[in-house]
Amino acid sequence: METTKFSPLQFFSMLIMFQLGTALVVNLGMEARKDAWIAVLSGMIIGMLLYLGYAFLYTSFPDKLPTQYSRILYGKYVGWLIGFAYTVFYMNKASRDLMDGGLLVFASTLKETPLFIINTMMMLSIVYVLHKGIEVLARTAFILLWVVFLIGMTILLLVLFSGILDFTRILPVLSDGVQPVLKSVYRQNYQFPFGEIICFTMIMPFLNNQKAGVRVGLLSILLSGLILSATVVTTISVLGVEIAERSIFPLLTMVGKASIADFIQRMDILVVMVLIIGDFFKISVYFYAAVIGISDLLQIPYRKILYPLALIVLFSSLTIARTYSEHVKKGGEVLYMIDPLFYVILPAALIIAALIYRARSRRQAGT
Amino acid sequence: MRTRGLWLLAILCAMLPLSGCWDAEELNRRAVVAGIGIDLSPDKKEYRVSYQVIIADEISGKTGRGGTPTMVYSAQGRSIMEATRKVSMLVPRLVSTAHARIVVISEELARQGISDIVDFLDRDSDIRLTAKIFVAKNGARAHDILSGLSAMGKITAYTLAQKTEMTSKEYGANYPVEIDDVIRDILVPNSGPIINGVDILGNVEDVRKQSNLEKTDALGILRMSNIAVFRGARLKGWLTEDESVGLLWVKGKLNKTSIVITPEEQGEITLDVRRSKTSTQVLLKDPEHPVVLVKVTAQLSVREMDSTIDLRDPATLNELEVYVNKEIRKKMKAVVDKAQSLNSDIFCFGQTLERQHPQKWKSLKGQWNELFPKLAVEYHVDSIVRNSQMRDRSFKYDLNKE
Numbered sequence: 001m002e003t004t005k006f007s008p009l010q011f012f013s014m015l016i017m018f019q020l021g022t023a024l025v026v027n028l029g030m031e032a033r034k035d036a037w038i039a040v041l042s043g044m045i046i047g048m049l050l051y052l053g054y055a056f057l058y059t060s061f062p063d064k065l066p067t068q069y070s071r072i073l074y075g076k077y078v079g080w081l082i083g084f085a086y087t088v089f090y091m092n093k094a095s096r097d098l099m100d101g102g103l104l105v106f107a108s109t110l111k112e113t114p115l116f117i118i119n120t121m122m123m124l125s126i127v128y129v130l131h132k133g134i135e136v137l138a139r140t141a142f143i144l145l146w147v148v149f150l151i152g153m154t155i156l157l158l159v160l161f162s163g164i165l166d167f168t169r170i171l172p173v174l175s176d177g178v179q180p181v182l183k184s185v186y187r188q189n190y191q192f193p194f195g196e197i198i199c200f201t202m203i204m205p206f207l208n209n210q211k212a213g214v215r216v217g218l219l220s221i222l223l224s225g226l227i228l229s230a231t232v233v234t235t236i237s238v239l240g241v242e243i244a245e246r247s248i249f250p251l252l253t254m255v256g257k258a259s260i261a262d263f264i265q266r267m268d269i270l271v272v273m274v275l276i277i278g279d280f281f282k283i284s285v286y287f288y289a290a291v292i293g294i295s296d297l298l299q300i301p302y303r304k305i306l307y308p309l310a311l312i313v314l315f316s317s318l319t320i321a322r323t324y325s326e327h328v329k330k331g332g333e334v335l336y337m338i339d340p341l342f343y344v345i346l347p348a349a350l351i352i353a354a355l356i357y358r359a360r361s362r363r364q365a366g367t
Numbered sequence: 368m369r370t371r372g373l374w375l376l377a378i379l380c381a382m383l384p385l386s387g388c389w390d391a392e393e394l395n396r397r398a399v400v401a402g403i404g405i406d407l408s409p410d411k412k413e414y415r416v417s418y419q420v421i422i423a424d425e426i427s428g429k430t431g432r433g434g435t436p437t438m439v440y441s442a443q444g445r446s447i448m449e450a451t452r453k454v455s456m457l458v459p460r461l462v463s464t465a466h467a468r469i470v471v472i473s474e475e476l477a478r479q480g481i482s483d484i485v486d487f488l489d490r491d492s493d494i495r496l497t498a499k500i501f502v503a504k505n506g507a508r509a510h511d512i513l514s515g516l517s518a519m520g521k522i523t524a525y526t527l528a529q530k531t532e533m534t535s536k537e538y539g540a541n542y543p544v545e546i547d548d549v550i551r552d553i554l555v556p557n558s559g560p561i562i563n564g565v566d567i568l569g570n571v572e573d574v575r576k577q578s579n580l581e582k583t584d585a586l587g588i589l590r591m592s593n594i595a596v597f598r599g600a601r602l603k604g605w606l607t608e609d610e611s612v613g614l615l616w617v618k619g620k621l622n623k624t625s626i627v628i629t630p631e632e633q634g635e636i637t638l639d640v641r642r643s644k645t646s647t648q649v650l651l652k653d654p655e656h657p658v659v660l661v662k663v664t665a666q667l668s669v670r671e672m673d674s675t676i677d678l679r680d681p682a683t684l685n686e687l688e689v690y691v692n693k694e695i696r697k698k699m700k701a702v703v704d705k706a707q708s709l710n711s712d713i714f715c716f717g718q719t720l721e722r723q724h725p726q727k728w729k730s731l732k733g734q735w736n737e738l739f740p741k742l743a744v745e746y747h748v749d750s751i752v753r754n755s756q757m758r759d760r761s762f763k764y765d766l767n768k769e
Contacts, residue, residue: 113389172725
């Protein structure tokens with residue numbers, strides 16, 4: 001295992017970038033229509049609970065990777081399998097996010113560029129950063145967090161001062177009852193993007209401050225949940241749910257609508273920047289989690305398998321789905337039932353085992 | 368030797384992306400479209416799409432050949448996109464619609480339905496939702512509107528967009544309607560969008576000639592016209608000018624306008640509305656028959672009077688306010704009656720009901736198309752005459768005294 005460490009602040013920036021990543025620009029919680037923002041907030045609360053579970057596992061084994069402690073808890077074979085399942089899951093997530101980002105850039109701005117080139121460029125930069133190590137990624141996150149923050153502020157001011165907000169468009173609240181909201185939370189919001197931070201358990205052992213790290217993690221979920229929810233409110237009150245719901249890229253359309261005095265306008269390219277930056281971190285963290293997991297499971301040095309695995313992610317991102325609809329459908333209709341295995345069930349199994357393990361080792365220490 | 372070969376290979380590979388963006392198309396290879404016009408073809412089966420393209424050489428001055436600053440190219444196709452592709456047979460450069468600021472639809476087409484067009488405008492990733500929509504009125508084709516030249520501002524499409532903004536602020540018989548407004552309104556049950564009309568004042572043939580700009584009183588000019596009322600995606604009728612002002616009042620979009628009143632035994636008095644606020648409420652005293660209450664508060668100032676009244680007396684101002692209230696109510700009632708006769712809820716009273724009484728809306732939603740034409744609407748107008756500009760009485764006041 002590497003000995004590099006990063007600070008809670010860098011961990012915080014990585015978490016924020018990871019959660020905002022693609023969630024900020026894609027259609028979030030639109031199954032709840034007008035009440036999408038409530039769905040996002042409820043998802044956030046469930047996400048915080050999940051995170052507390054992941055944090056518990058981390059504090060139980062502060063210097064071990066999940067692939068290591070799963071073998072301690074469930075024995076050599078079952079534990080190895082759990083670890084392996086996670087790495088496969090992370091690889092799949094990384095290629096799905098690569099596909100996501102590539103397709104959105106393809107659909108919105110680079111219409112002539114082949115998807116393969118867009119994805120290759122993204123993967124090249126990710127591999128370059130990860131080759132330098134996780135610490136470099138953490139520092140990059142801290143710097144780019146400010147870039148994203150500045151872009152966010154620009155967009156916010158732009159939308160506020162162009163007078164296109166009409167908050168009556170999110171009224172009446174909960175007109176169709178809580179059912180659509182619950183459905184949206186169940187199908188999407190607690191998993192995406194909040195449950196996805198499960199992959200951070202793979203990099204939490206590199207934290208240099210255990211207690212503060214856990215705390216900033218919780219704070220980051222709160223903050224990104226609020227940002228996402230506010231974004232959804234803004235998007236719907238600018239475009240109306242009728243347009244936002246059908247949009248593949250609602251934030252882009254929303255910012256395109258803003259203009260101040262016919263002079264400051266066409267700022268939607270900023271949104272594409274945010275997408276690329278956020279997507280970069282999402283893929284990087286997933287990919288890093290997968291690489292470090294495999295390097296631990298198969299006992300191969302990390303840098304040696306980085307490039308071959310990058311190729312796997314790149315090619316599976318291109319073959320994972322033929323169309324954007326197929327890609328979204330897989331996510332929305334199949335994976336939401338499989339993914340909870342990794343977000344909820346396996347972590348829960350690990351937590352129970354960890355509790356027993358703790359109690360037993362305490363008893364042993366006592367006697 | 369081997370490392371040197373690898374380096375060389377790496378440098379050669381780096382040359383591929385260094386050439387720059389794959390999608391890049393330089394500005395001098397693009398034809399920038401300022402406005403889009405959509406007509407029906409003569410046999411009524413296809414669309415005829417016209418693009419007003421900016422001729423950059425003529426705009427910048429030095430390189431100009433004395434031609435017109437814009438050109439209109441049009442092509443025919445079964446869909447807007449097909450026609451757009453076909454325009455490439457006429458234009459040597461890449462037609463780029465990202466800067467189109469207006470979309471004009473002919474009245475004939477608007478009566479047939481605009482849902483196909485709206486989908487294209489909504490879906491396209493180049494055209495922004497901020498483009499303004501117009502309906503060409505009085506038999507003018509969308510093509511004619513785009514062909515017009517204007518003295519102020521070289522690009523007619525942009526001038527028309529500015530005219531919309533300006534007249535909405537100054538007179539209030541129009542307000543800027545953009546693509547997303549239309550999409551939202553089409554989807555409101557028993558309602559439809561309202562779209563500004565535009566027509567040609569003068570001769571259709573003259574307005575497109577450069578000689579049009581060689582006289583001080585132009586032979587032809589593009590004029591903002593009254594508002595078209597749609598039901599669903601189809602044009603149903605036109606508002607008159609008073610009704611258009613009334614519409615802006617009911618919707619609370621009015622900034623400024625002027626009101627002429629003629630109090631008894633007095634001459635005409637013109638007042639300016641400086642500020643106005645509207646709030647709409649749905650009252651449910653009788654649950655089956657909702658009543659809409661439109662409350663308007665307006666601030667005015669006296670601008671012109673052919674009368675001898677003394678404005679130093681607050682009681683006189685109060686008297687004027689009564690006449691003003693009546694006038695405003697008359698305009699609002701006119702447009703509500705018109706909308707009810709066309710059975711199109713252009714004020715979105717249904718949505719107001721939904722927002723204020725979500726439960727009630729669920730039961731009334733189904734019968735809204737029967738309820739709306741008979742809907743009772745009450746108007747509470749409260750206007751205040753704040754000032755009378757630089758004088759309190761007219762000079763005629765002294766004239767009469769002697």
